[in-house]
Amino acid sequence: MAGAGVAGVSLAPRAAANGESPDPEGFGVLVDTTECIGCRKCEWSCAQANKLSDKPLEAFEDTSVFESPRRMTAGAYTVVNRHADPENPEKPTFVKAQCMHCLRPACASACLVGALRRQDNGAVSYDPWKCMGCRYCMVACPFQVPAYEYNNALTPVVSKCSFCFERVRDGGGPPACVDMCPPMCLTFAKRGELLELARGKIATNPGRYLNHIYGEHELGGTSWMYLTSRPVTELGLLEFGEKPIPEYTEPLQHGIFKYGLPPMLLFGLLATAMKTFDSKEEEE
Ligand code: SF4
Numbered sequence: 001m002a003g004a005g006v007a008g009v010s011l012a013p014r015a016a017a018n019g020e021s022p023d024p025e026g027f028g029v030l031v032d033t034t035e036c037i038g039c040r041k042c043e044w045s046c047a048q049a050n051k052l053s054d055k056p057l058e059a060f061e062d063t064s065v066f067e068s069p070r071r072m073t074a075g076a077y078t079v080v081n082r083h084a085d086p087e088n089p090e091k092p093t094f095v096k097a098q099c100m101h102c103l104r105p106a107c108a109s110a111c112l113v114g115a116l117r118r119q120d121n122g123a124v125s126y127d128p129w130k131c132m133g134c135r136y137c138m139v140a141c142p143f144q145v146p147a148y149e150y151n152n153a154l155t156p157v158v159s160k161c162s163f164c165f166e167r168v169r170d171g172g173g174p175p176a177c178v179d180m181c182p183p184m185c186l187t188f189a190k191r192g193e194l195l196e197l198a199r200g201k202i203a204t205n206p207g208r209y210l211n212h213i214y215g216e217h218e219l220g221g222t223s224w225m226y227l228t229s230r231p232v233t234e235l236g237l238l239e240f241g242e243k244p245i246p247e248y249t250e251p252l253q254h255g256i257f258k259y260g261l262p263p264m265l266l267f268g269l270l271a272t273a274m275k276t277f278d279s280k281e282e283e284e
């Protein structure tokens with residue numbers, strides 16, 4: 001386990017059926033937001049590895065992008081945002097965002113053709129050949145991650161962080177963003193090891209970290225997890241309970257097959273379910 005990740009690991013893609021219990025030994029990444037310096041090198045590295053941009057590294061040194069919060073797009077699978085701290089204006093917190101690779105992914109649960117699937121190694125993978133372009137996954141994802149190639153008129157696909165699935169599996173190295181992070185605030189390892197690491201950091205430095213590992217339990221747990229020194233709501237991370245989204249949405253899908261509901265109706269029902277879920281979360 002290290003910022004550079006685990007070398008020589010085998011990430012053979014053993015696909016878990018949607019809804020099955022995830023392999024507890026799957027991989028993950030721990031993001032220590034207290035170490036992030038906002039250099040955006042992870043963004044550049046991701047863009048290079050995924051052939052999203054041929055811009056040089058210098059182009060990613062532009063800090064004007066921090067003026068407003070950004071979301072992932074079809075051209076950027078990860079973005080870093082700056083969150084001012086009113087009590088410490090000299091020290092804002094930078095937070096990298098990407099797909100969280102949920103243990104019980106709502107996107108995979110909503111996908112009728114199995115284009116999105118959670119793999120035992122921790123990645124939620126996407127198969128553009130199976131995708132029918134319905135974009136239910138975009139409605140279902142509570143982290144608002146999947147983007148769509150609206151500018152690609154002929155072969156648009158849903159796009160999101162792949163956890164560098166093939167790179168990691170074939171090269172045995174960590175994801176490109178983890179590999180590039182100068183202060184090593186990203187750690188790639190087995191999820192269980194990351195939880196131990198995170199608990200150790202909190203125990204040895206309680207003044208630096210809140211006693212909360214974001215992603216350990218949220219929505220059933222995620223492969224990417226965060227340590228913070230400030231409440232997550234101040235850092236653009238949404239607050240969630242522990243219940244996985246598929247427990248809200250799967251009954252709707254079963255209704256499709258049982259009662260022959262047209263897919264567009266599911267789209268509306270999913271959107272309604274997500275709204276209901278949001279308001280329930282607000283009440284809790
Ligand atoms: S964050 Fe969204 S896109 Fe990523 S695995 Fe979870 S539900 Fe799917």
Ligand code: SF4
Pocket residue numbers: 045046047049050077078098160161162163164175176177178
């Ligand atoms: S894991 Fe790979 S695809 Fe995901 S943000 Fe990092 S570099 Fe990009």
Ligand code: SF4
Pocket residue numbers: 035036037038039040041042043080094096180181182183184185186
């Ligand atoms: S490379 Fe590391 S330190 Fe730099 S912005 Fe990305 S996560 Fe933060």
